[in-house]
Amino acid sequence: xxxxxxxxxxxxxxxxxxxxxxxxxxxxxxxxxxxxxxxxxxxxxxxxxxxxx
Numbered sequence: 001x002x003x004x005x006x007x008x009x010x011x012x013x014x015x016x017x018x019x020x021x022x023x024x025x026x027x028x029x030x031x032x033x034x035x036x037x038x039x040x041x042x043x044x045x046x047x048x049x050x051x052x053x
Contacts, residue, residue, distance in 0.1 A: 029038050036053035 030036065031038065031051040031053065034051065034053050036051045038049045039052045041048055041050040
């Protein structure tokens with residue numbers, strides 16, 4: 001964190017959350033419980049993959 005504060009250009013913020021993009025989601029994975037497909041969802045703790053059903 002201190003390196004980011006001293007030189008933010010060369011040291012990215014370690015607390016920045018990475019984005020999950022829908023075009024990178026693979027429809028080939030299916031839910032183990034219901035055979036539904038995973039989709040990108042947004043929750044209170046961030047973006048995650050969840051079942052479509």
